[in-house]
Amino acid sequence: MKLSIRLLLLGILSVGSGPGMFPGAILHACAAEATASGDAETEKIRRIVKEVLGEYASSLNDGKQAAHGAGNEILGEIRRDNRNFVRGHGPAYFKPFLDSQHPRATVITCSDSRVHTHALDATPDGDLFMVRNIGNQLATAEGSVEYGVHHLHTPLLLIVGHSACGAIKAAAGDYSQESPAIRRELDTLQVPKGDPGMVSIKLNVNAQVRAAMTKFEPEVLSGHLAVVGAVYDFTNELKQGQGKLDIINVNGETDAAKIATLALMKEAPEAKAKAASHSRAAKKAAAKEGETEEDSAPDEKTPSKHEKSARKTSH
DSSP, X not given: OHHHHHHHHHHHHHSOSOTTTHHHHHHHHHHHHHTTSOHHHHHHHHHHHHHHHHHHHHHOOXXXXXXXXHHHHHHHHHHHHHHHHHHHOOHHHHGGGSSOOOOSEEEEEEOOTTOOGGGTOSSOTTTEEEEEXXXXXXXXXXXXXXXIIIISOOSEEEEEEXXXXXXXXXXXXXXXXXXXXXXXXXXXXXXXXXXXXXXXXXXXXXXXXXXXXXXXXXXXHTTSOEEEEEEEETTOTTSXXXXXXXXXXXXXXXXXXXXXXXXXXXXXXXXXXXXXTHHHHHHHHHHHHTOOTTTTSOOOOOOOHHHHHHHHHHO
């Protein structure tokens, strides 16, 4: 039976039906073989399917799928950027956080590719314990957030929503045709139907702050944790500057005027700020100290954002 199934699968894969067509055919073929079989035989069939699909995937080359060509180009750029990073950061750069991490904040933010740590921290290595998911929510990443608060003891839990959020747009509309996995994550976003804009984005951030304050109530009440909600506005919808991080909620307080008077919002004096950020300064200095003659060689040319964007459009 193993040989017959293997030949059947290989035959299906050899037909030019396209990568999106063959899984269904394979499932039907396997189901037919497995119907009269016991659990042991069914498990054998599953192993055969995995083997054949693995062989098929490894046999694909650049000429089989155009997407592979784009993937190779993108991976090449990522590897090149990483080589440049390695050249610019010697061993001393990593020393402060080589054996353990002591982040200053746990951050829940969206998986959106337009939202990244450099907008929040000039030197995020070792500084931010990042938790990302669609909709910057607590419910789908509770364990990760709990680890940051309870095990890493970060004094700040920062929840960052953002303008033009696709998750909010989806949750505010009809997402019944999405996959079960995506539906599960959208189900936990409580936003009004038909309102995919900034009002719902802020409502969601405030809802996440409330959920976090409930979960971590002892830490908040004892003063060991501050829960802050913010919106990263890269579209400048709030008219405060493109890329501005707008703090909209501090431990449940949402009045902007009152938030501005809170001690948490007072910038630390320069001397204290420098002392508090010594690790960041050390990392910057270490990056220079760690350079060797080879490390200081010119960086490989990396395509600009405009060039990358043009390539994406062409694909």
